[in-house]
Amino acid sequence: MKKALLIATVLLLGSNYGVAQASRYGVRIGANISSISSDDIADDFDTGRIGVVVGFFAEYAFNEKLSIQPEIQYSGQGNKEEDLRADYIQVPILFKYNFNHIFNIQLGPQAGIKIWEWEDNQNDNVDFNTFDYAVVGGIGVNITDNFFATARYSYGLANVFDDEDLGISLDGNNTVIQLSVGYRL
Known part of the structure; x- marks a missing residue:
């Protein structure tokens, strides 16, 4: 995954030498409806969280139908319960297939690093792992050019919990529905 992050960073910074025929850049903003999928979380705590997603992207077209879109984004995730919230900086690398000038599908891996988690000094909190990995799929609609x-x-592939300090075993994956709008330069 470190190689994927390095490749995404290079692509995002504009190093598209020999990679693509055309490139465009832009921003996205939207809402996450997220939850932690786990059998270890009590039903009282499994309500999803509505969070924010904000990101920058570069899109490199290989031809009229196929392109690659590396991104860097902030994403608020977890559950509604404060103890089960974490925010991430994520790097999705999506392959896009354009059916026509309006509709496309997107699929690819995503790596994330936790930048914040809820901490309550009065109670023992569940700790989150620093890194998160996911598979992302979606559809896009071009409203204008x-x-x-x-x-x-997105479905998380890694356990989000780091529970060694509590002496218990918790397993859970991030699941996120993400709705966003964006502007391409």
Whole structure:
């Protein structure tokens, strides 16, 4: 995954030498409907969280139908319960297939690093692992040449909990429905 992060960073910074025929850049903003999928969380705590997603992207077209879109984004995730909230900086690398000038599908891996988690000094909190990995799939609609909307689903592949300090065993994965709008330069 470190190699994937390095490749995404290089692509995002504009090093597209020999990679693509055309490149565009832009921003996205939207809402996450997230939860932690786990059999170890009590039913009282499994209500999803509505969070924010904000990101920058570069899109490199290989041809009229296929492109790659590395991104860097902030994503608020977890459950509604404060003890089960964490925010991430994520790097999705999505391959896009354009059916026509309006509709596309997106699929690819995503790596994330936790930048914040809820901490309550009065109670023992569940700690989150620093790194998160996911698979992302979605659909996109081009409203104009510059404006677009996307709907994505990401499923975490890594256990989000770091429970060694509490002496218990918790397993859970991030699941996120993401609705966003964006602007391409």
